[in-house]
Each structure stands twice: as C-alpha cells, then as structure tokens.
Amino acid sequence: MKTIETEFCIIGAGVVGLAVARELSNKKKKKIVVCEKEHKVGCHASGRNSGVLHAGIYYTAGSMKARTCVEGNRLLKSFCRSKRIPMVEKGKVIVARNQQELDTLHALYQRAQNNGVDAQLINEKQLADIEPCAKSYQEALYSPHTATVDPEVVMQALYEDCVNKGVMVLFNTPFKNFEGQNTVIAGEYLIKFDTLINCAGAYSDTIAHTRGLAHHLTLIPFKGIYTKLRKTTRIKVNGNIYPVPDVRNPFLGVHFTANPYGDVYIGPTAMPVFGREQYDFMKGMSRESVSIFYKDALLFLKNKSFRSVAIDEPKKYIPYFFFKDAQGLVEGLSYTDIEKTTKSGIRPQLVDWDKKELVMDFSVFTDSNTIHILNAVSPAFTGSMSFAKIIVDKYCI
Numbered sequence: 496m497k498t499i500e501t502e503f504c505i506i507g508a509g510v511v512g513l514a515v516a517r518e519l520s521n522k523k524k525k526k527i528v529v530c531e532k533e534h535k536v537g538c539h540a541s542g543r544n545s546g547v548l549h550a551g552i553y554y555t556a557g558s559m560k561a562r563t564c565v566e567g568n569r570l571l572k573s574f575c576r577s578k579r580i581p582m583v584e585k586g587k588v589i590v591a592r593n594q595q596e597l598d599t600l601h602a603l604y605q606r607a608q609n610n611g612v613d614a615q616l617i618n619e620k621q622l623a624d625i626e627p628c629a630k631s632y633q634e635a636l637y638s639p640h641t642a643t644v645d646p647e648v649v650m651q652a653l654y655e656d657c658v659n660k661g662v663m664v665l666f667n668t669p670f671k672n673f674e675g676q677n678t679v680i681a682g683e684y685l686i687k688f689d690t691l692i693n694c695a696g697a698y699s700d701t702i703a704h705t706r707g708l709a710h711h712l713t714l715i716p717f718k719g720i721y722t723k724l725r726k727t728t729r730i731k732v733n734g735n736i737y738p739v740p741d742v743r744n745p746f747l748g749v750h751f752t753a754n755p756y757g758d759v760y761i762g763p764t765a766m767p768v769f770g771r772e773q774y775d776f777m778k779g780m781s782r783e784s785v786s787i788f789y790k791d792a793l794l795f796l797k798n799k800s801f802r803s804v805a806i807d808e809p810k811k812y813i814p815y816f817f818f819k820d821a822q823g824l825v826e827g828l829s830y831t832d833i834e835k836t837t838k839s840g841i842r843p844q845l846v847d848w849d850k851k852e853l854v855m856d857f858s859v860f861t862d863s864n865t866i867h868i869l870n871a872v873s874p875a876f877t878g879s880m881s882f883a884k885i886i887v888d889k890y891c892i
C-alpha cells in the first residue's frame with residue numbers, strides 16, 4: 496500500500512469536491528489530494544444534472560442555498576466565460592396553471608426580492624416575447640439571469656483547472672475506512688491528512704457515520720429521468736420553462752431546458768428508488784435496497800409531503816403522465832413531439848429521522864479535523880464555487 500502525506504484530503508471529485516479543492520489551491524494551500532471512486536469526474540449528480548445555473552429565486556432568505564446560489568451563479572458563469580464553455584443565456588420563465596399556482600408565483604417573486612435576485616412578474620404578451628410556446632395563467636415570473644450549460648463540460652474544465660493548480664486527483668480510489676484520527680484508507684493508498692473533507696455525494700452520510708457523526712441523518716435516492724423534444728417539433732424553447740413548484744418539497748418539477756447544442760430536454764422526475772446508483776430499472780440495487788425500501792415506507796406513513804411525491808412521481812414512468820406534466824407548460828404539445836432519452840440522474844436527499852422530515856438546506860458536520868458535506872442537493876451545482884468559499888473560509892483557514 497502506498498503512503499501519501501497531505502494537508503487536505505477530499506473524498507469525491509464531484510462539483511463540490513473539485514470546487515473545494517480549487518478554492519483551497521486559490522488560497523495557496525499546496526498539498527491537496529482528491530480521492531474519487533470512479534475512473535473520471537462527473538459520473539454521478541454533477542455530470543448528470545439539467546445544467547441549469549439557477550438565479551436563486553426559490554430558496555428561503557438566509558439559507559445556505561439562497562446565499563450560495565446567487566453568488567455561485569455569477570462565479571460559475573465567469574468560470575465558463577474564462578474557459579470558453581458555451582452557455583445558453585436566455586433566462587427562464589416560471590408559469591402558473593391556475594389561481595393557486597399564481598398565488599405561489601407571487602410568493603416566489605417575494606422570495607426573489609428577499610434574496611436580492613432580479614425577477615420580474617410579466618403578463619401573457621411579455622411571456623410570448625420571451626418564450627412564444629409557453630402558456631401561463633394571467634402572469635408568469637421571468638428570471639433573466641438563469642443560464643444553461645453542459646454539466647459534463649464544466650466538470651472536465653473544473654478538473655483540468657484543479658490539476659493545473661497542483662491538485663492531485665486519484666481516480667479508482669474509493670474511501671474504505673479511517674485508521675485513527677488522521678489516516679484514511681482509500682483504494683490502494685494510506686493517506687495521512689491534516690484535514691479531511693467528505694464531499695462524497697450519495698455516500699457522504701455513510702462516511703460521516705463511520706466518524707461517529709450525523710447518525711440521525713441518512714440519504715435516500717430520488718431518480719430523475721428526462722425525455723426531449725424531437726428535432727421535427729414546432730415547439731420552440733429558447734431558455735427554460737419551469738412549473739410553479741410545491742415549495743414544501745425540494746424538487747422543482749418537470750421543466751423544459753434548452754441546452755447549448757440546440758436540444759431541449761424535458762425533466763427530471765423525482766421518483767423514490769431503492770439504490771443510490773440505480774440508474775437503470777433493476778441495475779444498481781444492492782443489499783442496502785431493503786433498508787432504503789423500509790425507510791421510504793416509514794416516511795410514506797409519517798410525512799405528508801413525501802407521500803405526495805411517492806404517489807405522484809412513479810406514475811411518470813408511464814409516458815402519459817410524464818407527458819401530462821409537460822403539456823401543462825407549453826401550448827400545443829402533442830405526444831409525437833417528445834422522444835425518450837437515456838439521460839437520468841439521482842438526487843441523494845437527506846432525511847432527519849428524529850423529525851421524519853426531508854432536510855431542506857445543505858448540511859455540514861465537523862469534528863476536530865474532518866468536515867462532512869451532506870445534502871449538497873440542487874442548486875449545489877450552481878452554488879458550488881460560493882459554497883466552497885464558505886467551507887474553506889470557515890473550516891480550513
């Protein structure tokens with residue numbers, strides 16, 4: 496077994512792990528090692544998401560999501576510009592289907608104001624100028640600063656930037672266990688560290704547990720699948736068309752997103768699944784699946800908002816229900832306008848078992864020399880660079 500001595504050891508080369516590594520190197524920290532279990536970056540949430548750089552409308556003022564999303568949007572856009580990464584900068588509209596959703600739309604407008612985010616209530620004529628095919632009940636909310644990127648391209652650029660700054664990224668190097676306070680076994684390596692930062696996404700809870708932290712919290716997986724508009728469709732989407740979300744749960748609903756290559760994806764769903772990496776219907780289940788099923792069942796009984804997700808979302812495996820969701824957002828969408836895709840992603844969502852509630856914000860646990868980032872859910876892709884600054888300034892300097 497090879498031994499490495501380092502100042503910082505980061506577990507996970509997702510967007511959060513790499514953004515933290517980059518921020519540490521910006522702060523002139525010299526010895527930074529990132530351990531990644533896969534053979535490349537972006538194999539999980541960070542490479543499989545919608546690629547939307549959110550503006551910060553949805554999140555409760557003062558929350559970590561709100562703070563990091565607003566600044567993160569600016570930082571990630573500036574990174575993309577500096578690396579000449581293509582972006583679709585056509586903003587987004589959130590559309591309402593009825594009076595109740597219109598009321599929520601107004602509440603979202605208020606949240607945007609509280610977060611200092613530029614968002615405008617627009618009428619149907621203004622909506623038609625921005626997104627000619629979108630439909631809304633009386634008004635819509637327009638977010639000019641929302642943008643879209645290819646997340647895999649961003650991940651590759653972030654990885655190259657880290658390596659150029661001297662970060663050592665070890666692929667095929669899964670975290671195995673801690674050996675005492677300052678040593679970790681990962682893949683073929685014994686790594687002695689001053690500070691360890693757990694950014695392991697879907698497995699971050701299990702690593703925190705081995706350190707004796709956050710035992711009342713575990714992650715459960717929600718799968719998102721996508722369809723896309725056929726090239727032959729007459730439906731036109733310039734930027735993003737989103738529904739009014741149910742603000743009691745952390746998912747934003749099936750939406751239309753135009754990517755930098757001219758494709759328009761529709762999704763993602765948020766279906767409870769029984770494997771942390773269950774991208775295919777059966778593949779990705781493990782011995783842990785029984786315990787995830789049990790947790791889902793318990794939450795189903797105890798938590799009303801999870802119950803509604805667990806009932807509504809799996810229906811969307813049936814194309815008719817998926818289509819119905821999409822149809823509510825644009826005028827004249829027909830069944831033949833959309834086609835299946837293989838794109839899917841899994842959102843690991845933290846649950847507090849003392850309260851039987853989904854945790855809504857990012858969550859950080861520490862002990863004397865380890866930092867554990869749990870629940871880096873959406874918009875953590877957008878907010879990654881800002882979140883990394885907070886982690887480094889608060890815990891690593």
Ligand SMILES: Cc1cc2nc3c(=O)[nH]c(=O)nc-3n(C[C@H](O)[C@H](O)[C@H](O)COP(=O)(O)OP(=O)(O)OC[C@H]3O[C@@H](n4cnc5c(N)ncnc54)[C@H](O)[C@@H]3O)c2cc1C
Nearest residue numbers: 507509510511532541544545547670696719840872875877
């Ligand atoms: C379908 C979907 C759509 C989304 N859309 C958006 C969006 O439009 N905009 C937005 O801002 N956010 C979006 N998100 C959320 C965003 O993708 C995540 O918040 C973000 O990618 C989380 O990054 P991460 O680094 O924490 O996790 P990950 O990307 O999962 O990275 C964790 C890394 O740790 C590695 N790892 C795990 N266990 C170990 C171990 N034991 N040893 C070593 N390495 C390990 C994994 O292989 C992985 O590479 C979406 C997410 C999904 C799933």
